[in-house]
Structure formats: C-alpha cells, structure tokens
Amino acid sequence: MFDGAIFVGLFIALIAGILVYGDAIKRGESQDSAIGWGIFVALILIIGLPLYFIMVVQKPKKEEHITRICPQCGRNLTAFPVDIKNCPYCGKTFFTS
Numbered sequence: 818m819f820d821g822a823i824f825v826g827l828f829i830a831l832i833a834g835i836l837v838y839g840d841a842i843k844r845g846e847s848q849d850s851a852i853g854w855g856i857f858v859a860l861i862l863i864i865g866l867p868l869y870f871i872m873v874v875q876k877p878k879k880e881e882h883i884t885r886i887c888p889q890c891g892r893n894l895t896a897f898p899v900d901i902k903n904c905p906y907c908g909k910t911f912f913t914s
C-alpha cells in the first residue's frame with residue numbers, strides 16, 4: 818500500500834512530465850526548453866505527489882465515524898456512545914442491525 822502510493826505518484830509525475838513536454842513543444846518552445854519543463858514538472862510531482870499520498874491520503878480518516886447522523890433530525894451523533902437506543906435530540910428510536 819505504501820509502495821503502491823509512491824508508484825502511483827511516480828506514474829502520475831511521469832505522465833504529467835510528458836504532457837508538459839508535449840504542450841511546451843506545441844507552444845513553440847525549443848526541445849531543450851520543453852524537456853527542461855517536463856523534467857521540472859515531473860520532479861516537483863515526484864516529490865510532491867508521494868508526499869501527498871503519504872501525508873494526506875494514507876492518514877487515518879478522522880471523519881470516519883462522523884457519518885453517524887440521526888436519520889430523523891440529521892444531527893451529528895458522533896459524540897454519543899455507539900449503542901444508544903434513541904436520538905438524544907429528537908428521541909428517534911434506532912433499529913440496530
């Protein structure tokens with residue numbers, strides 16, 4: 818999973834570098850300049866994307882259980898125990914599955 822994220826980051830960086838290179842050529846940049854830009858963008862992404870995947874994407878989601886919302890009044894029930902039988906706000910009875 819860890820390695821997979823880095824691989825995805827590298828792959829996206831490579832694609833982006835190629836796209837930037839092609840675009841620079843189309844806009845009339847010299848080949849050297851276009852390669853330079855492609856490498857520049859790829860390098861930024863190679864450093865930035867895996868970092869993003871590691872720091873942000875793989876971080877345990879804090880909002881994981883904030884989805885506990887009363888089906889009747891829509892209030893957030895995260896702060897309450899998981900096994901409460903009624904909504905503390907509107908009194909709605911929960912049917913636990």
Ligand SMILES: [Zn+2]
Pocket residue numbers: 887888889890891892904905906907908909
């Ligand atoms: Zn409620």
